[in-house]
Amino acid sequence: MTPSTTTTQVVPTRWQRFRASYLFYSFKRDRVAQISLLIFVALVLAAFSAPLIAPTDPYDLAQIDILNSELPPVWMEGSDPAFLLGTDAQGRDLLSTILYGARVSLLIGFGAVMLQGLLGILFGLLAGYYGGRIDAVLMRIADIQLSFSTLMVAIVVGAIFKATFGNLMFGEVAVLILILIIGIAEWPQIARTVRASVLAEKSKEYVDASRVMGFGSARIMFRHILPNTLSPIFVIATVQIANAIISEAALSFLGLGMPETQPSLGSLIKSGFDYIQSGSWWITLVPGLVLVVLVLVVNLLGDWLRDVMNPRLYKG
Template sequence: MAAPAFVRAFDSDLWWSFRRSPVTVLSAVVALVCVGGALLAPLLAPHNPFDLASLNLLDAFKPPAWAAEGDLAYPLGTDDQGRDMLSAIMYGARVSLLVGVSAVLFSTLLGVALGLLAGYLGGAVDAVLMRIADIQLTFPSILVALLVDGVVRAALPREVHDQVALFVVIFAIGISNWPQFARTVRGSTLVERNKEYVLAARVIGLSRLRIMLTHVLPNVLGPVLVIATLSLGFAILAEATLSFLGVGVPPTQPSLGTLIRIGNDFLFSGEWWITIFPGAALVAMVLSVNLLGDWLRDALNPKLR
């Protein structure tokens, strides 16, 4: 009788490599804490920072609980509106993760689809798609995201833009990151399309679409998984950068970047915790994801086994 899939997973080389790397294990724990705190924010957060009825301006600028004038009700202090910083960070991380994961999924789907088409069809399709990717790669990704956001802001009325701002940020970050997925998948597809199993599928009359989806795609997903993991950290940082510049998510849905921007106005007046703690949370989240991506890249590289 075959062992269940989860039992076989614990006997795999990937799990062995994971257990043998203390840095990777620590990164996974930090990532789980960040993701868990964000997803369970409504249950774990001491306060609801977006409930205006519960805010008290008399509680504004309270330092962390361990400081002389701190309050145990606000472990990491409060901001200029009296919002609990710990709760604001947990809720803000939800927005950052939502934008980051959604943008990576979008860029992955777009890049993989275009890379498959370019690599399998070749010819003019390959030339056009890769030249578009080359042109986009000459611009910094954050500049492309700013350009997309600016065009949408100019095209839509302010009221409409505020309603779709979250989707605009996801699209802007995702559209700026698809070329690396497309180029990677194209290179792998060029290798796979001439192998015997693909030639056999052609001989028995399978359509191009079916060959690409059921035969070529599963064999090119390894590098895509690594790139997606590494891109998640970039997407979270890109969203924080856009929000810090004031062109990201709306103020009614503040992310970690928005909290850092708000705290930056009070950094030199002594209220350092308003920007330092959201910044530390952003660093911990991105660093843990990047370290996991580095480990996954090495673990899936057959030359390093």
């Protein structure tokens, strides 16, 4: 008798499945996406490691000397080697304030997009699945809000918060308020995207089968339809992170965001704007360049992700 042989099926790990995916394949061939991700990860790690790697703490008044104000970067004459990128008008080390400020801007950017996603997914699912009056009311609200520029809506909401909370616009409270402002101002983009995807999905057979099996509307929306609409959500969320960071910088520059004593990229740009004519250009230019690079790499990653999620557009 021939001994029976048993075959062992090898189940690939998640990493192996990811390496075999089209996403990983396209990423390996796209040098721009690789460089953008590398720069973005480096900026995020540097920002959130600010308490460990920053030369000074810009929140600690004992480490700030007004006599060191407006010192140029080390490659210019009259600089101090202790301040690599120079100092601002308050005598704070500019490198330290940029690291701490980038952390605040990233927190606001990610937090605002999470709030946008929560509101946009909820309203988009309700509008697309139920239709009728719910769809009409929610989408008309979105249309009215979209008829104004995002920044205008953020300025109006920011002014209301500023008048309401006044001196409370500091520290963690200011960060939370800016997350609310930007999240409320930009949720319609995600809502309309989700609604369009839901309209395409709800007529498919698996949704009809779920109804026949007696599943409730909430389960059908969140357990069955939502997972099939995540691709466009990921793409638009990536772009919205860059928009949220820009909105924070604009609001801070207009005096409706983070105060100058609480570093963010926007407040740093604003704090040095009055000193450009006096020759202290680095106070505004250096954090401005960091902001441009951060937004650029996020947008490049968003463009790559959009092309990958739609292979017909991908030319890698």
